[in-house]
Amino acid sequence: MNTNNEHQQDILQIKQMMERSSRFISLSGLSGIAAGTCALIGAYFAYHSLCSRDNVLLNLDDTIYNTATTGHLNISTLLDNNLVIIAILTFTSALISSLFFTWLRSKKTKLPLWGTTSKRLMINVSIPLIAGGFFLLKLIENGSVGLIAPGCLIFYGLALVNAAKYTLGEIKYLGYFQIILGIINLWCVGKGLYFWATGFGILHIIYGIIMWNKYERE
Numbered sequence: 001m002n003t004n005n006e007h008q009q010d011i012l013q014i015k016q017m018m019e020r021s022s023r024f025i026s027l028s029g030l031s032g033i034a035a036g037t038c039a040l041i042g043a044y045f046a047y048h049s050l051c052s053r054d055n056v057l058l059n060l061d062d063t064i065y066n067t068a069t070t071g072h073l074n075i076s077t078l079l080d081n082n083l084v085i086i087a088i089l090t091f092t093s094a095l096i097s098s099l100f101f102t103w104l105r106s107k108k109t110k111l112p113l114w115g116t117t118s119k120r121l122m123i124n125v126s127i128p129l130i131a132g133g134f135f136l137l138k139l140i141e142n143g144s145v146g147l148i149a150p151g152c153l154i155f156y157g158l159a160l161v162n163a164a165k166y167t168l169g170e171i172k173y174l175g176y177f178q179i180i181l182g183i184i185n186l187w188c189v190g191k192g193l194y195f196w197a198t199g200f201g202i203l204h205i206i207y208g209i210i211m212w213n214k215y216e217r218e
Contacts, residue, residue: 027167028105029216032174032208034097039201042090046193049082094200105216121166128159149192153182153199168215174207 132155139147160175178199185195 027171027211028101029208029210029212029214030101030105031098032204032211034101034208035094036201036204036206036208038090038094038097039204040197042086042093043193043197043201046083046086049086117166121163124166125159125163128155128162131155132158146189146192147186149196150182150185150189153178153185153195156199157182168211170207170211170214174203177203 132151135155136148136151139145139151157175157178157180160178161172162175164172164175181195181199181203185192188195
């Protein structure tokens with residue numbers, strides 16, 4: 001019996017070593033919670049910006065319309081819009097907080113934050129995101145502003161599913177839910193802020209709590 005237990009322990013250790021060498025397992029559940037919290041805060045400010053200034057959305061629509069008419073995207077005019085500024089600040093704060101908690105977990109697990117596995121992860125995340133970014137810019141140029149929100153959710157979900165084989169496998173389920181939300185949002189144009197808050201906010205927090213309980217809770 002003792003010999004069988006030793007063999008099972010050896011097999012488990014070999015399996016863990018293989019996973020550590022082929023997958024980036026330093027992703028922290030706290031990163032998901034932090035990113036989701038930033039998204040909800042950003043959605044809160046965006047909602048109140050829309051409620052307090054009716055011309056915010058109109059200004060954005062005018063920018064999109066003028067772009068579609070002239071064929072040129074006026075970045076300076078777009079950046080003057082409150083919603084765009086809120087989106088940039090939200091994305092930056094979510095990225096920084098996520099990297100911080102991932103860095104803390106990499107120190108705890110004694111695994112490098114930047115190595116072969118993390119490079120593979122970044123490449124597989126970046127390909128759908130970059131392709132989606134160009135696609136969304138073209139939507140803006142054509143004035144299809146109502147498809148921006150579902151497009152973000154769908155391409156982000158595809159990026160997560162594509163990256164799942166290089167990190168914690170559970171992340172693909174988060175990707176599936178993002179894609180489903182984006183597809184539903186295609187038939188609920190004009191409700192993008194609510195879908196963003198659900199996808200980038202609530203789902204990230206739920207995912208983060210599950211991952212923290214499963215892998216990090218002591």
